[in-house]
Amino acid sequence: MQKGMHMPSWYKTYHPYVSPMDPCPPITTKRYSTPPNLYLGFQPPGLEQFTPSAALKAGTLWKYFYDPYYSTREMKKGVRE
């Protein structure tokens, strides 16, 4: 991340309408992914890098683009690498 750069959130939520007639317990909050590739345009020079070994594990050299996805089940368990 460069100084002064706005850091967007990689996940957004919305709250779908819940009908009194719905047959199943409602999911009141829905989450969707808005990954880093939506925000940067052409990659500017000088972005912060991972170390080579960390980059091989993350799947990207660039910290800005690192956006791991966890299921809600994993997040409840507190799963993080």
Added chain:
Amino acid sequence: MWFYEKKLQYPVKVSTCNPMLAKFLIEQYGGADGELAAALRYLNQRYSIPDKVVGLLTDIGTEEFAHLEMIATMVYKLTKDATPEQMKAAGLGDHYANHDNALFYHDASGVPWTAAYIQAKGDPIADLYEDIAAEEKARATYQWLIDLSDDPDLNDGLRYLREREVIHSQRFREAVEILKEERDSKKIF
């Protein structure tokens, strides 16, 4: 020409014996937005696209085969020791009837792969926008696979593959920027 390195791009580890996950994972093997479709799409489109972005399509198309190999390894590990009864219990009875425990290019519902999944329009912007869409759809598929799976080691590999989709989408978007750039104009980062 290609050189083959006899190793995976990222280590594949599966910690639970759950052949049903193989049924879901096969979506990324022979599905419409899977790795085979991606590889063949990019390696074919590259012949009729401006020189500046041919190399990008070659690189990404090649990497998709490395991803295909990771998915294949996951599916193979999950099914290689499954008995016909276990295959049936995992919803893979129809697969077993046709293929034994072999892998095949079909999606999670058993629909065989078809070239109708991919396109080469010959129009650089149309093709690159299809490629961006394909990456976002593959990214979403990995999300739903992570949601379906409770195998931490498998999910680690799936998270890696999803991250690569994010990067590929970024590079295709940059390719569009390169092609639409006005000549002699100032480059602003």
